[in-house]
Amino acid sequence: MPLxxxxxxxxxxxxxxxxxxxxxGLATGRLLEGEFWVRRMGARLTRFCPDSELSQFNASTxxxxxxxxELESLLRESMRAFETSSGLVNVAVLRSIExxxxxxxxxxxxxxxxxxxxxxxxPLPDVxxxxxxxxxxxxxxxxxxxxxxxxxMADRLCDxxxxxxxxxxxxxxxxRGTGPAGDGWPVGLxxxxxxxxxxxxxxxxxxxxxxxxxxxxxxxxxxxxxAQTGLEEVSVVAADGVEAEVVAKTALLVGPxxxxxxxxxxxxxxxxxx
Amino acid sequence: MRSxxxxxxxxxxxxxxxxxxxxxxxxxxxxxxxxLQPTVLSASGATTLSAPGGTLxxxxxxxxxxxQPVTSTYAS
Numbered sequence: 209m210p211l212x213x214x215x216x217x218x219x220x221x222x223x224x225x226x227x228x229x230x231x232x233g234l235a236t237g238r239l240l241e242g243e244f245w246v247r248r249m250g251a252r253l254t255r256f257c258p259d260s261e262l263s264q265f266n267a268s269t270x271x272x273x274x275x276x277x278e279l280e281s282l283l284r285e286s287m288r289a290f291e292t293s294s295g296l297v298n299v300a301v302l303r304s305i306e307x308x309x310x311x312x313x314x315x316x317x318x319x320x321x322x323x324x325x326x327x328x329x330x331p332l333p334d335v336x337x338x339x340x341x342x343x344x345x346x347x348x349x350x351x352x353x354x355x356x357x358x359x360x361m362a363d364r365l366c367d368x369x370x371x372x373x374x375x376x377x378x379x380x381x382x383x384r385g386t387g388p389a390g391d392g393w394p395v396g397l398x399x400x401x402x403x404x405x406x407x408x409x410x411x412x413x414x415x416x417x418x419x420x421x422x423x424x425x426x427x428x429x430x431x432x433x434x435a436q437t438g439l440e441e442v443s444v445v446a447a448d449g450v451e452a453e454v455v456a457k458t459a460l461l462v463g464p465x466x467x468x469x470x471x472x473x474x475x476x477x478x479x480x481x482x
Numbered sequence: 483m484r485s486x487x488x489x490x491x492x493x494x495x496x497x498x499x500x501x502x503x504x505x506x507x508x509x510x511x512x513x514x515x516x517x518l519q520p521t522v523l524s525a526s527g528a529t530t531l532s533a534p535g536g537t538l539x540x541x542x543x544x545x546x547x548x549x550q551p552v553t554s555t556y557a558s
Contacts (some may be wrong), residue, residue: 215552224558283528345515378558394547396554398538401532401547443535443555446542452555472528477544481536 212388223250223358224313225378229365232372232388242365246377247279253357255302255350256313262351262452266302270346272339282353282360283338285450289356290332293458298329298429300336302350308423308434322386355380355457359410359449374404375449382408382449388472397443398479407476408449412456413441428461437463443479444471 212244218229218239227246229239252261275283287297291316304327321432335349345351358380363373365382372385383404387393392403418424426437427428442460446452455474459467462480471478527542540546 217552227555230552268538273501293535374553376555379554381553381555388552389549391547393547393553396531396551396556398536399533400538401551402540403545403547403549407544409555411555418558440558445541465517471539477532477538477540478486479536479538 215388222244222246222360223254224315224380225358225459227378228374228376229369230374230376230393232385233347233432234370234373238291242375245368246363249357249361251474252278253282254275256456262353265343265345266350269345269349270291271344271477272344274341275343277341279432280338280341280343282352283336283403285355285360286334286351286353287336287338289450289454293454293461295331295429295463295481296458297356297454298332298352299353299356300329300332300349301354301427301429302352303348304329304432305352305425307432308427309419310417310425318419319423321423324422324433329429329432346395351472355410355412355453358414358452359451361451362449363408379411380408380449380453381401382411393406397477399419401475404445407445408452409443409445410449411441411443412453412460413481414460415440420479426457426460435461437461439464439467439478439480441481441482442467442471444475445477446475454479 213232216231216234220227220243229242252371255261255262261279289297309322335346337344358377362375362377362380362382366384383393392405393399395404414424414426424434426435439460442456444452444456446455446480459471462470528539530539
């Protein structure tokens, strides 16, 4: 049995969810720095605050707008996610998610179930253009970064804080290094423990953030409606947090017939729950 | 006279190539019984574990453990 190094743990609530940082050989103060960074980024990237950088960008449609390096990086990740998912991961989902009633944080009360009308999302490259330091959104379009932002933040935390840590931001996690016992970070996935080393994991589900039988937060870009594919939850291990988020969402959206082959080609481990 | 021969030759060559292509295609029909998906699951050495509520598949680069997890991925 290998000797276990002591693990520093730090838990906090941010991004509308529970967040945890775990590290070996890192001072508690560094983990606190990580919390503050998550809070700062969350305040800039939330769609619920009109003063956030994302909301200001969503309000400036039709014009090239200066954006921070962080938002630029996230928008570029979003464009990549659209390509690698064949359009199934589309952050230009804001108007659809507002149309199904999700217009405020769930902490402020349940959304109102609206009448559902199909309206497929436009392809992301048709409504979003990104260049160095600026981006442009077509009129009528809006961005909600969702889980991509959490996966991206988890990856960045591991990049900046330390070589042997786990950042878990509401289930989107990034694990870096060999963990406390040298064989990887023990992480729960689909009811079992797996060891992650320099990998990410994410869960996509329609069981949470649901406010009626038909209304939930996960929009299928092909219809613009809450997804109903025969899969309710998918958890995935992939190369990093962002990739895990993209693969998990794509697998859930392609449904139970195609998801096993899709995951076999794109994931390192996967949990599929109908 | 020379141009007529060239045109006739080109036409003959085109007709011949078309006929040979048609012959090749009809003799190499796609097998309708071929599997739609490659056998990636078995080829990659993945193991599938039965778990309550779904199926868990682990690729060769992810090992299961008996250790207590420090954290989990979950829906939020």
